[in-house]
Amino acid sequence: MKNLIAVLAMLAAPALAQxxxxxxxxxxxxxxxxxxxxxxxxxxxxxxxxxHTGEMLERTRVDVGSDVVLFEQADVFSFCSAALSRKVMEVDPMNIVFCPYDIFVMVQPSRPDVTVIGFRSLPEGPMKEIEALLDGIAKAAIGLD
Structure with a gap:
């Protein structure tokens, strides 16, 4: 019974990361x-x-009772494409939940010589065109295009 309760609790819990x-x-x-x-x-x-997510989390770290430094640096860039946004929202107006589009850049204290750039994976269907845009931008940012 304990295992069943644990499984049900996990199913009811929100996802921790996308x-x-x-x-x-x-x-x-x-x-x-x-x-x-x-x-x-x-x-x-x-x-x-x-x-400036990294700065905010560091600035408020002590206030929320934490001693964990999450990032050396971390920023999230938000932007939109009017043409592509209209295209995907004409298919499904609920695609508004993905707008604006975000790409993050971060450096973690555990890996100070590695900069990570990325974005959330988007659902199948018309949003994959937006994901392709984000992928192209992220790759161009680090010279992989």
Missing amino acids: DAVTYETDQSFDDVVFGLESAILDRGLVIDSVS
Whole structure:
């Protein structure tokens, strides 16, 4: 009975992490950020915002009672493509939940010489076109295009 309760509790629990597409590089955080900004702008897109997630988590670490440093640096870039967004939302207006699109760049203290760039994997169907856009941008940012 205990095992059944544990299984049911796991099924009811929210997912802790989404599937993500990531690429690793030995390039510096600043170089990858510059590459990402350039790759977004080169496609005629506008960066809506940059969330300095790493700074926020470090700034609030003590306030929430933690001594864990999660990131050396971590930013999330948000942007949108009017043409592609309209295309996927005309298929299903609920695709609004994926907009704006985000690409993150991070360096973890446990791997200070590795910069990771990535984005969340998107569902099958029309959103795979958006995922291809994100993939192209992430690869261009680190010179894999």
